[in-house]
Amino acid sequence: MDDGPLSDLLVVDLTRALAGPHAAMMLGDMGARVVKVESPAGDDTRGWGPPFVGEGEERESTYFMAANRNKESLVLDLKDEADLAILERLVARADVLLENYRVGVMDRLGLSVERLHELNPGLVVLSITGFGHDGPEASRAGYDQIAQGEGGLMSITGTEQPTKVGVPIADLIAGMNGAFGVLAALHERSRTGRGRVVRTSLLAGMVGVHAFQGTRWTVAGEVPGLAGDHHPSIAPYGMFRTQTVPVQIACGSENLWRVLCGVLSWDPAEPGFATNPERVAHRDALVDRLEAHFADRPAEHWLALLAEAGVPSGMVRSMDSVYSWEQVLSQGLLLSVEHATQGELRLPGSPIRFDDQPWSGGRSQHLAPPTLDQHGSAIREWLED
Structure with missing residues (x-):
């Protein structure tokens, strides 16, 4: 067949x-x-x-x-x-x-x-x-x-x-x-x-x-260190604490930074944060400021606002949450097969x-x-x- x-x-x-x-x-x-x-x-x-x-x-x-x-x-x-x-x-x-x-x-x-x-x-x-x-x-x-x-x-x-x-x-x-x-x-x-x-x-x-981490050394002569939960070349691009669980935000362009600032009622042109190189240089201060802003509301509140504005964002899902998520199921990423001794099994599917x-x-x-x-x-x- x-x-x-x-x-x-x-x-x-x-x-x-x-x-x-x-x-x-x-x-x-x-x-x-x-x-x-x-x-x-x-x-x-x-x-x-x-x-x-x-x-x-x-x-x-x-x-x-x-x-x-x-x-x-x-x-x-x-x-x-x-x-x-x-x-x-x-x-x-x-x-x-x-x-x-x-x-x-x-x-x-x-x-x-x-x-x-x-x-x-x-x-x-x-x-x-x-x-x-x-x-x-x-x-x-x-x-x-x-x-x-x-x-x-x-x-x-x-x-x-x-x-x-x-x-x-x-x-x-x-x-x-x-x-x-x-x-x-x-x-x-x-x-x-x-x-x-x-x-x-x-x-x-x-x-x-290695991607860009490799060329940091081979081209720029800089040995990368631990990246943690934040992108070493883009900011804000990482995981941020809220009142409940962390949220993830990925501002991969200057336009997205301006949209995020609109959600937060911040000035996107503020000195020290106006451009991506500035934000990377002052990442620790930016993370502290964002987390202080997020501290008074639960993750669901911020994720709803970010999604409505079009800022790429999300949560950190556990495995049980992933395999019950309708988006995963809609993509056929959970298979049902009949095992010779164990009966019906659910397995991760092909990507x-x-x-x-x-x-x-x-x-x-x-x-x-x-x-x-x-x-x-x-x-x-x-x-x-």
């Missing part, structure tokens, strides 16, 4: 943990058939918790569920010759293979790039590592916590000390970069007929999103929609994260055809 823009693709997912599985899930969201090849022990994240759902042998990790929707599970021991032969038959039919082993492991398994392309010259291979495929530290194991620190992100996150982002952002960005690279290689293959190796890493992903589809991703029917080897027998039978 044609169910998504990638529905003609077969993806072999040899990855575990998060970066690789996230890349494979993105391709699966768009309709690709993704076969997740797991060791007999299963993906590491099957044991990451709590929280879990279910009990005993049917216990499932919510962490695993976050990165493995729209996949089939096949257990293979890649050190076993018979199982390796099954994988090779799968590779021969595939369009894409993803792996995130340490540098050199695929070669030792007998799955070098040369061997993969001998089996299938059109295969696109995505390889994700922690710190890159060459260079003096290529052999290091890559985990999100380490990459956030080594890649500089933690040095600009937090208020009083370096702080990690609340999700494994290095893994997630590496996965997104990997999926993007795969699509580029597939487009090239449509012209050449040949597969290509796509390489990325957690470190590359972190450096790749991409096509045309007027009410669902997220490119497919109308999403698959629940698989139980270990759930599809093993069916895949083996299919490979025998």
Whole structure:
């Protein structure tokens, strides 16, 4: 069935943990058939918790569920010759293979790039590592916590000390970069007929999103520090205390500053605050003044006034609030799937929609994260055809 823009693709997912599985899930969201090849022990994240759902042998990790929707599970021991032969038959039919082993492991398994392309010259291979495929530290194991620190992100996150982002952002960005690279290689293959190796890493992903914080150093020679809750180059642009909970305000232009001043009955041309560079230079005084103004009314009062005036603003939502918010639901960002042992589950959805589809991703029917080897027998039978 044609169910998504990638529905003609077969993806072999040899990855575990998060970066690789996230890349494979993105391709699966768009309709690709993704076969997740797991060791007999299963993906590491099957044991990451709590929280879990279910009990005993049917216990499932919510962490695993976050990165493995729209996949089939096949257990293979890649050190076993018979199982390796099954994988090779799968590779021969595939369009894409993803792996995130340490540098050199695929070669030792007998799955070098040369061997993969001998089996299938059109295969696109995505390889994700922690710190890159060459260079003096290529052999290091890559985990999100380490990459956030080594890649500089933690040095600009937090208020009083370096702080990690609340999700494994290095893994997630590496996965997104990997999926993007795969699509580029597939487009090239449509012209050449040949597969290509796509390489990325957690470190590359972190450096790749430095944006203006990176150019503060590379161009201006200024080492950025902790950004806290406020934008280092724009003001007012951050989080401000009120009588109840904080509100967020983003004045990204001089016109928005004038509109905000209209709400507050302030003079937008007041010396020290008239231009964005002045406001950045006097940010602490500006924050203190805004918070003193906001202190006598609850957040709801200020958010209503700001919204009416057209000043970009908002609250800080907890996860339960996000997933009950009508705007999130209207975008198809909450999926309902039927799990093999847990029944109906609600999962975060794909961030991409096509045309007027009410669902997220490119497919109308999403698959629940698989139980270990759930599809093993069916895949083996299919490979025998």
